[in-house]
Amino acid sequence: MSLLHDDDILRAAALLEQGRLVAFPTETVYGLGADAENPAAIARIYAAKGRPSNHPVIVHLAPEADPGYWVSAIPNEAQALIDAFWPGPLTLILPRAAHIPAAVAGGQNSIGVRCPSHPVAQALLRAFKGGKGGIAAPSANKFGHVSPTIAQHVRDEFTDGSVDLILDGGQSEVGIESSIIDLSRLDSHGPVLLRPGRITTLQLAQVLGVTPAAPDAAAPRASGTLEAHYAPRTPVAMIASADIAPTLQQLAAAGRRVALLHWSAVHHAGALQLPSSPAGYAHGLYAGLRLLDMADADLILIEAPPGSADWQAINDRLRRAAHDSAGILERLL
Structure with missing residues (x-):
């Protein structure tokens, strides 16, 4: 159960607007958040995690936010998935809008966006830039390690002061990261499931009318898709x-x-x-x-x-x- 007050949310939103890092709960895992339009803030995420700069992060949006601001096109397939599964644990990979910094996409022309369902995440997103901003947020752990599902996991990971605030929203309900589906190459590859999650291949196929393909060699890089990931220190x-x-x-x-x-x-x-x-x-x-x-x-x-x-x-x-x-x-x- 969350012990947060409105002041905590407002403080977190203010820190994000100052280019600082805030860890916050989502229904999947805890995220390490920064202003998705601030390359310097995004660089702080990569530095804190020890994450390669070419490994993209996911942009989290409020339910009322316009995903069209972040992407150059929303195909019918994307809108159908948004209508079916947002807010929820589904990330869409779409062509990145030209004015969105390449840093948040790991330098790629595509970008990952999702709308989380956790009430604390939604409250933070609505408070940040009046609900119109996006929060870039990979999992709040050192790169490649086990993702955090409670606030204490985040505290255990970052003892160096690199995270300015941790919002405690209780244990994440889902417990594993979002499904990621690539819709940036529909004409050549159709929909491609880059990372499975709570939303299954069958559920996606029922909405899309076609079963998403498996990742191919030319697929966009996406969070959590390296061969070695989610690893404890013990073998x-x-x-x-x-x-x-x-x-x-x-x-x-x-x-x-x-x-x-x-x-x-x-x-x-x-x-x-x-x-x-x-x-x-x-x-x-x-x-x-x-x-x-x-x-x-x-x-x-x-x-x-x-x-x-x-x-x-x-x-x-x-x-x-x-x-x-x-x-x-x-x-x-």
Whole structure:
């Protein structure tokens, strides 16, 4: 539950207008916000996160704001998705309007925009520049690390004073980042799903009348789409449910300390069980990874979720979290 007052929102909006950084809650994860039309402020985001300057950020808009200010065209497909899913966890990649700074788009000619549904995010967006501004906001964590879903996660990430204010709006409901769909190349590629999220491929297809394609080599760069991302500091390995018990036995015999993240019935000291529904699992995933990251373990072992379409976004995040730990099981055993 949020403990914020109107004065907190007004203070945050004033800081943003001064080019400062404000972390705020959205329904997906907490964002690290700056004035999307201020290149110097955007540079502060990149510096605070340690984020490559060619990796674009998403512009968040108030429900009453005009997305047409930010893009050079809103095709029918985009308007249909806006009508169906905004406010909500869906980011649209569209051609960037010429007057919008390239810094917010990582130097690309396209730009990502979304309208969050979290009441604190909406209050901040309405207060900032009279509701007409945009807040550039990647996740409020160091680049590549696990995204934050409560205000304390943000405090834990930024102990250097680089963030001027953190708005505490409680735990993010969704718990993983927005779906990102590219509509900037409709004539040549059609709609392309760059990052899965709470809004599924099937839901998008039902609105668009066509199933979005998978990312191609020429697709625009987008937030959270690098092969290694969302990673705790402890190495991560993901294995099938049937392999958990024998793997735990082998690791114990090798004297390894293991933190286990699972969803089915598994008994292991230091284990954390998440719900067996995609929505419940996503809600607790990042908080769970952060908790297990503090367990002083040699390995975070993750029970692979089901491979069905409704688990696509979760499997995407876990695959990226484990990317840089490839081969870790073999090295520990």
